[in-house]
Amino acid sequence: MTEHTDVRHAGEAHASTRTYLVIAAILTIITIIEVGVFYVPTLHAILPPTLIILSAAKFTLVVGFYMHLKYDHSLFRAVFLFPLAIALAVIVGLLFLFRVL
């Protein structure tokens, strides 16, 4: 752990406004794709996996850029990703136990 005495100014290595607009555009595009894929009957078979991947991408974008997890101290990643991993494991575990998966 690095030793700091002063409270480091939050987000000094934060992204610029331009990045945020780009991220917003990407998120919008992904959402449009998601809804688009939903209406294509032929893709119906692979709908769940594609949608999960697309929403995971949106999830990562928002958490990484808008919530600064990519730039901030690795401690925040640990404190967030460990419970997130447990949550995902719980969901998958329950889906197996209730024979949904």
Place this chain on the structure above:
Amino acid sequence: MSHAAVAHHTSTGLDSRKIAFWTFIGSECLLFGSLIATYLVYQGRSVSGPTTHEILNIPLTSISTFDLLMSSLAMVLALAAVQRGDRTWTRVWLATTALLGAVFLGFQAYEFQHFVHEGLGFTTSLFGSTFFTLTGFHGAHVFVGVLWLLTLLVRSFQGKLGPAKALNVEIAGLYWHFVDVVWIVIFTVVYLIQTTPLPAA
């Protein structure tokens, strides 16, 4: 939150409130994780009442999803404005974020009223119970978020939200983005992945 703490010793040089809040967000992952797991486990097990295809309105919800995405953008710009000490744009973006959040709640209120009208009540079926509980919990979080943003807006007008207080807005931002991210998952899990077969197109 109370004004910036006197610079005192921390082991990591990070602000305690930000550490605590990320831990809180981690804990909320379990809260929404359990709700989502229950929704998925109970999907298709209702014995009565309308099914997902008969009642869920994808176009309308896509718009509210876009609305929430844009509110995340407004939130980030609000934070940038506070950090720059730009009072005007701080207030503009805070107000915009709160407004977009309120619009989302409006969409949801309309959707809930419409579902009840269509015969899917809170106690009608498993689908009703799980749907309203999951989206209701999320809606409640959005409502708290809007209140929080309006409080920050008032603080800004009182001149108590200078650059030194940027952390308060950053933490509100973390909360808002998390609530947006939870909706991203809900939008996919509830609205788009409808495992029950599509009616003949």
Place this chain on the structure above:
Amino acid sequence: MARAFSRRFRASPWLAGLVLATPLVLAACSGDPYPQSTLHPASGVGEAIDALYRNIFWWAVAVFVVVQTALVYTLIRFRARPGGPEARQIHGNTLVEITWTLAPAAIIIAIAVPTIRTIFDVKGDGPPDALQVEVIGHQWWWEYRYPALGIATANELHLPQGRPVVLAITSADVIHSFWAPKLHGKRDAMPGRVTHLAFTPDSVDTYLGQCAEFCGASHANMRLRVVVQAPADFEAWAARQAEVAAVDSTQALVLAGEAAFKKIRDPGAHSCIVCHTMAGVSGGVAGPNLSHVGSRSTIASGLLPNDSAGLARWLRDPLGEKPGSLMPRIDLTDDEIAALVAYLGSRK
């Protein structure tokens, strides 16, 4: 004080070992003072479970003796003595750490292998020709149905000796757990689900058991018996159950009892026929099937002996005998009780 302490400690592992062994010795030789013992299986699957349990048990005793002795020895040897040696400032020892990580891991594997094998042995799917019995848990009694034989009974499950049986277990209200320890481990009876137990009873006997999942006020009173009979006796019993027990019209008391049974009381729910099925008389399903209640050895899910005294006590105050019972207190005159006792007793 330290000396007294360590002497007390030195005795404890041997004392514990001895005390642990007593039930095994005791139960083996005396009659049957432990009817619900899990240590005396009477079915193939029960023996498999018991064998696995004994395997794990001896591992446990071994670990217990080794580790407790190590602890006690360390306490005695290194206790502070006046002028004794100073403590050695040891921080750790990687080799020792590795050994006492691998040792428990090895023991765990030694237990896990037979465990996994036995899991698949007892997973509850009997042969196709097995006797199928439906077990339905109610708040606070057991219902058994034999679909192939078209008969239904309560609390006392009759099974033929030597023939495999598959119990399809479910519940009509809350979660219960069907458990006859000498025949098999317990299996929960859950509303909305069907779970299974498959076993083959070895010997003719009556095995006791009771509900093992907390199910409300009279969870303690939800007892059961499994009556394993020789195949011929079972066939006779089943045939008897399928018939309608004729009412002996020469017995005035029995006839009065039948009338009392059929009587519509105020309030209506207090009438016997509303809740009970009596072959040829009534079809109520809320309570146990009484068509052949006379042939059972106990009533009220094993609480009372099935004799006139027991029947009278139950009829006079069911809620007193079984708290929370869904059978209400019916104001019966003594004559009606005597008549009902005679009538029900005759339903052999």
Place this chain on the structure above:
Amino acid sequence: MATTAMPHPETAAPAAPTGLWSWVTTTDHKRIGILYGVTAFFFFLVGGLEALVIRLQLGAPGNTLVSAEAYNQLFTMHGTTMVFLALMPLSAAFFNFIIPLQIGARDVAFPRLNAFSYWVFLLGGLFMNASFFVGPLFGADTLSVAPNGGWFGYANLTSSQYSPGPNIDFWVIGLQILGIASLAAGFNFITTIINLRAPGMSLMRMPVFTWMSFVTQFLIVTAFPVITIGVVFLMFDRFFGTTFYNVAAGGDVLLWQHLFWLFGHPEVYILILPAMGIVSEVLPTFSRKPLFGYAVVVYSGVLIGVVGWGVWAHHMFSVGLGPIADSVFSASTMLIAVPTGVKIFNWIGTLWGGRLEFRPPMLFAVGFVSLFIIGGISGVMHASPPADLQQTDTYFVVAHFHYVLFGGTVSGLFAGMYYWWPKVFGRTLRDGLGKLHFWLMFVGMNLTFFPMHFSGLLGMPRRIYTYGPELGVATYNLVSTIGALLTGVAMLVFLWNVLVSRRGAAAGPNPWNAATLEWATSSPPPVYNFSVIPTVKDGLPLWREGGMEPSPLPAVPPAPIHVPGGSIWPLCTAVGIVVIGVGGLMHQSLWPSLGTALAGAALTVVSIYQWAFEPFEV
């Protein structure tokens, strides 16, 4: 509240304000720790009395001391009280008082949030136990509306169809309130341990008690949301008639079991890890040598916490999840026995080569190790699903978890009480009475719970208010009852020791000559803990030459120290939350219920805003 004036260097540190108001508005982690300890020990005695009545009822077959309904309320409240109102808060008392001192901090990261946790716990505990007395308000007689669905509250027995009374409402709302207290404390301590360590105290130089508490807080923060959702579903089923656990509508009773045990098993590690931490502090001090394999003990604790998330369905082997699920959960349960075993061996390794002084803390710590070995082994015996089919829901399991929870956690907590008593109150508890207390409890505990192994193996199920003489377990139950009475006496000896020791000789800063940082400051510590925050150079700062600088700490703080004042808002927010709960309790009648709930909500929101904008400098 005005913040306390900063002391002038020459003047002594500000004496802690006294009087009731200072306690009601305290934000000092030491006072909150004492409040937690006193309240939790009161509830521990209440739970103990409930256990005594249970044992008296089961002392003989067919006993009629208490009715079936009363017995079901007693065993439910015994379980719920011991888990949520006694053992967790007693551990929290140690978290509060000891963690800041062990890591060299002046207080926790969020002092007012800390006070809030205590007040919500206190009011939640009172709310839950009020159910014993408020029967008449619901048109029932007293002692009839306490929760009676078991500490596990399985669906659909706890649904409004099969538990129509307010009993389960008390349990459900009480649990939600207590959940808030635990979660708030969880975030507070995780941030404190991460961010307020003394300079030089890296994670691997942190005392083991703080490490185990750190793992415990992560388990709390991740496990409580799951049971909160499970209980929300039960609340909505009971209050609004939703169909989560309604089988007729397609609901599944197993959903409750999964959600409960997903929380339930991390919960039992939440209960045991702090005690393991205390033992890992006490054994080295009284063996006069460092803990054997510090890193291994720490990593084992972390491993137990992580794998603890993967074992929950070993509580459901009799449900018939299928051979594959049973095998997976059996394997993960057996896997967790390895790090637990490693911890026990490391404790014995700590004793090895030591100069063992059997003062009361050491007795209880060694008692913990010895009894936890038995509990751990009997646990592994039903980690195997086929064997568990015979043992689950019998008194064998009751014996197992009492060996682990009573023999383990309670012994560990008493070791902590005897160990840190001088640090908290400035006086040491009497040795003689301490040893008597230990031996009475050790013998009483074994007399009570060892025979339960046999009554369980002989087929005595759990939660039965009576049993027939034909079962053959009458003698074992009688011995258990005698043991319980003896254990009760042991508790009286402890209370006597507490009273008698109030005027004992003043204990100095380090009566046991221990190694960790809390022993560097005075006993009881000043309100600001350390006159100057020391720099730590070693995991055992007080034992190592130059392990702590400056050594010894200056008596009077060289520079002015800011000590945050009190605040009433945490208590007000807690009252608001409980008023919402009372509103929920009246859900049968719409308007009074809605009115009370809204009033509570208003009080809560106003208090939160006051709390947020009150000038308060940490």
